[in-house]
Amino acid sequence: MQAHAIQGERVTLPVRIRDAAVGSAMFAVPAGAAQAVIGYSGLEVAEPLPGRAVCSLAFVRYADGDLGPYHEFAVAFLVRPPGEPPSPGIRGRLRGVGAFIHWLPVNQEFTLEAGRTIWGFPKEIADIPMDLTGRVQRCAVRFGGRTAIEVAVKPGVPMPSGAGAPSVDAYSCLDGVTRRTPWTLTPSEVRTRPGGAKVVLGDHPVAEELRGLGLDRARALTTSTVGHLQMVFEGAEEVRA
């Protein structure tokens, strides 16, 4: 069994999250600009439609899991599996896509060290106030009182529970090393809708990148909330992109 020493504790893999809640929004963004943002990873953005990539913003409350309780904000892009040329058609272009985690601020030290050490996730410490119980769910990421980004997600309509647990690959790139992490999600109490997100960008470098992608003006493709989410993170393996 793979294990890591984090702040004097032994964290064994896979890491299990037993209760989390999420608000998220997906945006279609110009593929060239998105590729320039994630070019450092050696990965290539997926293009469900030619010339368009998908950028996802998500805020997560981890209430019960192996890394303790914390809040997290994620900026991710859909990427093609490394080393595989794109197949024709929208289904072909989405075959095997993963989520490249470009930015992952968290508000607790234990998960900061665990995330960076075990998977190379680009975690850094921020203040992440969150409201997941109001009609509109909200989250902000702040550094020393200065707001980097604020996201608000309007309520959607309830979705039926899925039968299987979707598995995706999460990709990360820290200190020049790109990694792939198998990731399984079991969501319930899912609500979704087209549009429905409002993004306010501050003066952080990542906010500048998102402004360059037009996220402060764009209508979301979809927004979703997940009332109860369980997840499993396997160990990471290095990827030669």
Added chain:
Amino acid sequence: MRRTALVTGAAHGLGAMAARRLAAAAWDVVAVDVDEVGLAKTSLRSPNMHVRACDVADGGAVAEVLAMTGPVHRVVHAAAIAPAGPVLEQAAGEIEHVLRTNVIGAIHVVQATLPGMLERGAGELFLCPGAAGPSAAAVAAYTDALWAEQGDRGVLLRCVRPDDGTPHRLVLDAMDRSLARPAAHVHVRARPTRRPPAMIFAPR
């Protein structure tokens, strides 16, 4: 400034989940229970959670915890024991034990925290006596009496009585939402599930 929350009954169930959510939201959490093993589980890998073994039925022990804690901004009093079996079949001694923990325990927690909150003119005090039974009704009546005496002094008082079988996370959601309601809305209810759309449109 970091805010401090006191959560009782934090070793299991609603109290454990309340403590974890508050810790996730970067509160300094003082987690209290008689079950030290359960407390250790709740606070695992949560550096801003501090555990104290304490029986809320012991007023002196509660006062001692508060003396170490300093000003508390939110209280979630979830320490409650469920009576075993129907009310009619419970022995008087058993009922006395339940009332001592659930009712007198709530009074100890209120007396140790509410005066400080009133002095500062701010705070949120949730009493979670469980779904039903004489002790829950007594705590609800006690909350009404507190509201009648102290209701307009800046502290939110809430008595949380969910329907039987309501998942803890929905109870906590209802508690969070109640913070936005007028102070006079002292009683918080929560249902097991939200009414599905099919019921809304069903013919009557």
